[in-house]
Amino acid sequence: MGLILLMIAGAAIFAYWNAARAAAERAEQLGRNACEAAQVIWLDQSVHATGMRLRRNEDGRLGFERTFRFDYSYDGVERHSGRLVLRGEQLVSFVGPVKPTVVPFERLN
Structure with a gap:
């Protein structure tokens, strides 16, 4: 009986x-892709898990929501932190580099 419980544990x-390893790999992929799309430098080539909590998925089941942090730089000198939140393998929140865009200026009459 003790061996069965040990095997289950x-x-x-x-x-x-x-599951934690798969989430970290997915977060790493998302962070790298975001930095590449925004044309910034992805520092340390890794993500760091900063939090985990139980949350309900869209189907109502309990699952883990994991928060990861990664670092990036626009110029190689200053360091900025990005954050992404995964629920399962789905990205639910992202704070980080964005692709620079030019907004046309409109004159007011």
Whole structure:
């Protein structure tokens, strides 16, 4: 009986670790793509998990919402932090570099 419980606990720990690793890889991919699209330097080539909490998904099931931080630079000198939140593998929040755009100026008459 004790061996079965140990195996169940081991399987649960492995499933949690595997899901956390997959979320970190997805966050890394999203952070890298955002920096590339905004034409900024992605620093440290990694993301850092900063938080995790239980949240309901769109289907009503409980799941983990994980928050990650990454660093980027516009000029290679100043360092800025970006943040993204994943619920499962879905991106639900992003704060970070944006692609520079030019807004045309309109004269008021």
